Amino acid sequence: MAGRRARRREARAHWVLLAFVLLVVACALLLEGFTRHAVGRSGTSAESASCVPAPDTVRAGGPVIRIDGERTESAALPAKTVALTFDDGPDPTWTPRVLEVLARHGAKGTFFMVGADAAAHPDVVRDVRDAGHEIGSHTYTHAALGDVPPWRADLELSLTRNVLAGAAGVQVRLLRPPYSSVPAALCGGTWEAVRRAGQDGYLTVATDLDSKDWTRPGADAIAAAATPRDGRGAVIMFHDGGGDRAQTVEGLDLLLANLEGQGYRFTTISAGLGLPPEPQAAGRAKVSGIALIWAQRGAHQFTVAMAWVLTVAGALTVLRLLVLVVLARVHVRRVRRAKRRRNRLPEVWDPVSVIVPAYNEAAGIEATVRSLVASTHPDVEILVVDDGSDDGTADIVAALGLPGVVVIRKPNGGKASALNVGIARARHELIVMIDGDTVFEPDAVHRLVQPFADPAVGAVSGNTKVGNRRRILGRWQHLEYVIGFNLDRRMFDVLQCMPTVPGAIGGFRRTALTGVGGVSEDTLAEDTDLTMALCRTGWRVVYEETALAWTEAPESLRQLWRQRYRWCYGTLQAMWKHRRAVLERGPAGHLGRRGLPYLFLFQVLLPLLAPVVDVFALYGIAFLDPWRTLYIWTAFLLAQVLTAVYALRLDREKLGPIWTLPLQQFVYRQLMYLVVIQSVVTAVLGSRLRWHRMHRTGSATDQLATAQQPPG
Structure with missing residues (x-):
C-alpha cells in the first residue's frame, strides 16, 4: 500500500513538473514575443487628426x-x-x-x-x-x-x-x-x-x-x-x-x-x-x-534554440519519411528476388509448434485457437499456456476438444514465464508465438516460416493488423500499425537491425531461442528484449509481410495509455539492457549502430521534445507569421499523407482511413508523447512498472470478417 501511494505521488509530481515546464516555456515565448515586437507592438499611432486635442x-x-x-x-x-x-x-x-x-x-x-x-x-x-x-x-x-x-x-x-x-x-x-x-x-x-x-x-x-x-x-x-x-x-x-x-x-x-x-x-x-x-x-x-x-x-536564447530544434526535428522527420519510403521500396525488391530464389529451393514444410500464452483471454481465445487449427500448414502443434487465468480461459480451450491443441496450466508468473514453459514443452524446431487475442489467417503460419529456408534467419516478424477499426481510435491505431510499425520493420529488415518481433505474430528457431536463454523476464517488453538478444548473437531477423495476424487494439484512451505505457517502458528497459551493442562489431553490432540510435532518436528524444515543439508552433501561429507556420504544418501533414498512401498500398489496404490522419495530430500524437514522458520519468526515478493487461472484449473477432476485406 505504501509503495502504491509513493508511485502515485511520483506520478503526480512529474505531471506537475511537466505542467510547470510547459508554463515556463509558454511564458518565455510570450516574453520573447512581447519584447521582440511580435506580441502587441503598434506599428504606427492609429489616432486621427480629428482626435480631441490636449489643453x-x-x-x-x-x-x-x-x-x-x-x-x-x-x-x-x-x-x-x-x-x-x-x-x-x-x-x-x-x-x-x-x-x-x-x-x-x-x-x-x-x-x-x-x-x-x-x-x-x-x-x-x-x-x-x-x-x-x-x-x-x-x-x-x-x-x-x-x-x-x-x-x-x-x-x-x-x-x-x-x-x-x-x-x-x-x-x-x-x-x-x-x-x-x-x-x-x-x-x-x-x-x-x-x-x-x-x-x-x-x-x-x-x-x-x-x-x-x-x-x-x-x-x-x-x-x-x-x-x-x-x-x-x-x-x-x-x-x-x-x-x-x-x-x-x-x-x-x-x-x-x-x-x-x-x-x-x-x-x-x-x-x-x-x-x-x-x-x-x-x-x-x-x-x-x-x-x-x-x-x-x-x-530569447530559448526561442532561438527552439527554432533550431524545430528546424532539426522537422528535417529529421522528413528525412525519416524519405528513408522509410526508399527502404520500403528496397525491401519490396528484395522480397521479390527472395521469392524467385525460394522457387528454386524446397518450400518449408517442417512441423511447427505454436505457443499461445494466455491470461484471462476468455473473450477471444476460442477464435484464436480455431484460426490456428484452420492453418493450411500441416503438422501444427498448438500449446495454450494458461498463466493462472481466473476467467475460465483454459476450460474454454479444453472444452473445444480440437485436434493438436494442448492446454498447459500454470500459476501466474507473467508472459515471459508462460512462453518459456511453452518453449520447454514444444516438440519442434520451428516455433511460432502468438498473443491470446490474435487471429491468424489460414496461411499465416505457413508464410511465416518460409524465411527459415535461409539457415541464417533466427526469427521472423509477421504483419499485424488491427481488427477493430470501426471507431476512430481503432482507425488511428490501424494507420499507426501500417505506417509506423510495418514500414519501420521493412527498413529494419533491410538494415539488418530488427529490434522487435511482435508478440502477436513471430516465428523463431528453437536453436536461436535456447542460445539466448529463452525469453527473458528482465523487461516488460519481452518481445523486444528477445529480438535484440537474437540480433546481438548474430541471427538474422526478417519481416514477412504476407503472414497476417489480426489483433484487438485498445478501444479506449485509458486502455491505449496502459498498453503503450508498458510497451514504451519495456522498450526503454530493453534499450538500456542491450546498450553495449553500440560497441559490438560485425552484423551483431548492426542493432547498436543502427537500430538503437533510431529508437532513441525517434521513439524517445523527439517525443520528449514534442510538447515544447507544439507550444512553439502555437506561438508561431499566434504571434509570428501564422500562414508560414500553417504552410510548414500542412507540408509535414502532406508528407505524412503521401507516406500513408504508399504504406497502405504496400499492405494492400484501402485508403479510406486516411481522412482521420489530420485529426490524429491533435489527440493521438499528444497521447503518445505523453506516454513517452511518463515512461522516461518512471525509468529515471527507478520505479518498477507492473504488468498492465488490457481488458479484452472480443471486438476484433466480431469484426474480423469485415476487417479481412480489408475495410475502407
Missing part, C-alpha cells in the same frame, strides 16, 4: 510637460541652448557611433530608450550613462500609448523603468511617447496616457524640431531640419536605433559643427531646464530590472 496650455507651451494633479505646466529651453534627444535605442551599432560624435564635440544628450532593446543591450545603456548623458523612457516595445489600454500602457512604462534601473542604476523620470512630435500634436488617447504618466511622476518630452532622420533624406537635409532659427533654444529629435542611422551620425556631426560656431551649448533636458540629475534607482527596482534582463535574455 491649449500644452499645445501652445514648451516641449517639456509636467502634470501635478490638475495643474499642467510646460517649459522650453533657453535661447542658444539645444537638447539633443535620441529615440529608439539603444542599438549596439549606432548608439556607440552617436556617442563618439557627441564626445568629439563635447556635447551631452538625452537618450529615450526602448526597454526591450535596453534589456538586450545593457552594456550600451551603461556606456550612455558613464558618458554623462541622460536616459529617458520610450516604452518597452515602442507601443503607441494612445492605442493600447491603460493597463498595457502602465506595464510598458513599469517594465522600462525597471530594466533601466537594472541596466544603469537610474530611476528614469523623462518619457517620450512613441510616434509623438510637437506638443500641439498631442491629443486623444496619447494625451490621456501622458496625463496618467504625469500622475506617476514622469515629465513628458515632446520636441521643437524633428530632424526627420528616419526618412533618410541625406545628412545635409537632416542638419538643416534640426537647426534652430533666430538663436532660439530647442529640443531636437534624432534616432539612434530602429534601422540604418549612418545619415543620422553624419547629419549630427554637421549640425554640431554649425551650431558650435553660433555659440550654442548642448545639454541634457534636465540640465537645460535647471532640474536636478535623475535619481539613483532603489535596490528593489535594480533587482527587478536585473531579473527582467536575464529573463528576456533567457527567453
